[in-house]
Amino acid sequence: MNHRVAVLVLDGAKPLDVGIPAQVFANRPTMPYQVYVCGAAPGPVAGGDGLSYHVAEGIEAFAHADTIFIPGYRQPATTEPPDAVIAALQAAHRRGTRLAAISTGAFALAATGLLDGKRATTHWHYTRALAKKYPQVRVDENVLFVDEGDVLTSAGAASGIDLCLHLVRRDHGVGLSNIVARRLVAAPYRSGGQAQYVPRSVPEPLGDVFxxxxxxxxxxxxxxxxxxxxxxxxxxxxxxxxxxxxxxxxxxxxxxxxxxxxxxxxxxxxxxxxxxxxxxxxxxxxxxxxxxxxxxxxxxxxxxxxxxxxxx
The missing domain is CATH 1.10.10.60 (Homeodomain-like)
Structure with missing residues (x-):
């Protein structure tokens, strides 16, 4: 049976973050995966960057998933995922489902408590906000992705490709991962420990003091x-x-x-x-x-x- 991948679309979801796992794990003869997109509930979902989505399934789709991806979404520091989504992610994790977040999707994953005491990352622009909002999470701002076994997080959108390829390698080896990378015209391997290359490592001043x-x-x-x-x-x-x-x-x-x-x-x-x-x-x-x-x-x-x- 193909490995089933659910992509969760939350309000404000970033189009590229949604599209990456949907494309990488798309069902085709060479891919032992089946991917489907779902939301907090079936129907329209307001997206980010002027796009919106229409999803056929709600969180009940988690019951059939082996891996759930949480793409990034807008205003994560001030937006809370619906309680039903948090509870469904926790229940899926208890059943053994693997959870993976791309970019600011890490905020929704952290809201479940499943990242407490673990290393995690997100887009460099939001690492401090993630650490402030969820102080029990050990936020690492200098990596592309973090693999904690059954919970994984990645930095900005392009590193979502690295995370997906990492999972293909983990599931089925280097050969299939390289096939997928060639299809995507992507680098076949970038270490998760590679830096995010933020624009400046000196922080923006918060005021005019000194x-x-x-x-x-x-x-x-x-x-x-x-x-x-x-x-x-x-x-x-x-x-x-x-x-x-x-x-x-x-x-x-x-x-x-x-x-x-x-x-x-x-x-x-x-x-x-x-x-x-x-x-x-x-x-x-x-x-x-x-x-x-x-x-x-x-x-x-x-x-x-x-x-x-x-x-x-």
Missing amino acids: AGTREWALARLDEPLTLEALARNARVSARTFSRRFVQDTGYTPMQWVLRARVDLARELLEVTALGVEQIAARVGLGTAANLRLHFQRILGTSPTEYRNTFSS
Whole structure:
């Protein structure tokens, strides 16, 4: 019997997130899967990005599913899935059904409590919101997907393809996964531990506190920047500077400086032919080894791999 995949369409569902599992697991001679789309109830569902859906089945379809996909949807931090959907997902999980979320679908999965104490991810723009709303979930913002066995989560839409291919590999091996990847014209394998490559690793400031000092530091990343030097520029004590900086950005001053240096290194890797050693000196990280260390810690990749992916 084919493995049955249900794709749950919630209000505000993102079209690409819905389409990815529907396409990957579509029933065809080479695929031992059967896919169907359902909603909280049969009938029309308002979608995101100007599209809407008409689903033939409601959550009663979960009773026949071996895997349930929860695509991302709009405004996940302020939108709660219907109680009936949460209860149906919990019941399906108790029966042994595998649950997988794409992008902000992780919020609906977290609402079931099934991610408590487990690692999970979502689109980089929503990782902090997910961690704040569901503090029992160990949110990892630096991966493409997380496999916790019977519950899985992925980052933004394209990483949903990686998650689906990962499940095909898990279920039926590399051969079938490669066939599916060729059909999709997708990379056959991207490690779930690969970084999401967020636009900037330095967080957007939440206010104007010490904005002038941040600008001053960004112009001097190649120089020694200590907590004391930053506090002197801001004309406050180091203790006050550190406390208020964390409140404003969510990072300590030196964490922020390190991420700013990595961001500048990313830019130089993309638009220049400078060597890694030269870039390390320009951004204040000293040596190529030090740059590689922090690149791996923050982005989950190496400077060379990053350049190969993003160099213009």
